[in-house]
Amino acid sequence: MLVVIALCLATVPLAGGSLMRLADLRLRRPGLALGAIGLQVLIVTVAPGGLLGGMHEVLHVASYALLGAFGWENRRVKGVPVVLAGGAMNVAAILANGGVMPADPAVADVAAVQARPDEFANSVPVAEAHLGFLGDVLATPASLPLHNVYSPGDLVIVLGLLIVVHAACHRQKAASSRARPTASS
Numbered sequence: 001m002l003v004v005i006a007l008c009l010a011t012v013p014l015a016g017g018s019l020m021r022l023a024d025l026r027l028r029r030p031g032l033a034l035g036a037i038g039l040q041v042l043i044v045t046v047a048p049g050g051l052l053g054g055m056h057e058v059l060h061v062a063s064y065a066l067l068g069a070f071g072w073e074n075r076r077v078k079g080v081p082v083v084l085a086g087g088a089m090n091v092a093a094i095l096a097n098g099g100v101m102p103a104d105p106a107v108a109d110v111a112a113v114q115a116r117p118d119e120f121a122n123s124v125p126v127a128e129a130h131l132g133f134l135g136d137v138l139a140t141p142a143s144l145p146l147h148n149v150y151s152p153g154d155l156v157i158v159l160g161l162l163i164v165v166h167a168a169c170h171r172q173k174a175a176s177s178r179a180r181p182t183a184s185s
Contacts, residue, residue, distance in 0.1 A: 001154075003146055004158050004161070005161065008158070008161055008162050008165050009165060011162070011166070012165060012166065012169045015166065015170070016170070017166060017169035017170045018169055019169060021168055021169045021170075021171060022165070022168055022169060024168070024171070025077070025164075025168040027070075027073075027074050027077070028073040028074055029069070029070055029073045029074075030070070032066045032067070032069050032070035032073065033066070033067060033070040035063075035066045036063040036064070036066035036067040036070065037063075039059050039060075039062060039063035039066070040060075040063050040122070042059070043056045043059050043060060043063075043122075044121075044122055048116075048121075049118055056099070057098060057099025057100060058099065060094065060099050060100070060122055061091075061094060061095065061099050064087065064090070064091045064094065067087060068084065068087060068088075068091070071083055071084040071087060072084070077164060077167075077168075078163060078164065078167035078168075079160045079161070079162070079163030079164035079165075079166075079167055080160065080164060081160070082156060082157075082159055082160030082163055083156075083157050083160030083161060083164065084160075085156055085160070086152075086153040086154065086155070086156030086157035086158075086159070086160055087153065087157060088153070089134050089151065089152060089153030089156060090134070090151055090153035090154070090157075092131055092134055093129075093130075093131045093132075093134035093135045093151065093153070096129075096130035096131040097126060097129050097130055097131070097135070100121070100122060100123065100124050100126075101122055101123040101124075101135055101136055101151065102123075102124065102125075102126035102129030102130075102131075102132055102135035102136065103123045103124060103125045103126065103135055103136035103137075103149050104125070104129075104132065104135065104136065104137045104149075105125040105126070105127055107136060107137055107138065107139045107149055108123075108125040108136070108139070108149055110139045110141055110142065111139035111140060111141065111142055111147045111148055111149045112142035112147060123135075123136050123149055133152070134151060134152060134153060135151055136149035136150060136151050137149075137150075137151065137152070138150040138151070138152075138154075138155070
């Protein structure tokens with residue numbers, strides 16, 4: 001996702017926007033998003049082998065709940081409802097499959113994504129997954145750098161992030177967008 005966010009940011013100057021305007025974007029309750037990211041890092045990177053005794057799936061779902069709460073707090077920001085819709089698609093697939101995102105086994109093979117049996121993976125190949133069409137059904141091939149699997153929800157999230165970034169970076173300041181009165185003779 002970091003690469004996708006970088007690409008979204010790179011499109012701003014190409015479209016005539018200013019990345020400096022991102023500093024004016026006021027998001028509510030950023031601690032919710034930071035907590036969600038922290039949980040993801042904990043379960044996927046720091047303790048993938050089960051530091052918390054089988055709590056990985058619960059913490060995975062909790063991280064999405066925190067992200068959902070953050071999105072809800074910021075739902076009036078242009079593009080955030082689209083991000084929320086993509087997140088809801090992912091959560092539906094995750095909840096329907098016991099706390100993990102189901103990956104189509106053939107798609108996981110294309111991307112060479114394999115979960116280790118002794119470690120938690122947020123996306124695992126699942127034959128006959130519930131709501132499998134919402135799971136990781138898209139892939140970038142293993143021959144490409146940063147190969148991975150993606151869900152339709154991920155694509156909707158990226159679209160929403162693109163909208164958020166471009167809306168923020170193309171917004172004119174209220175004072176400069178008002179017509180200035182002209183002096184009459």
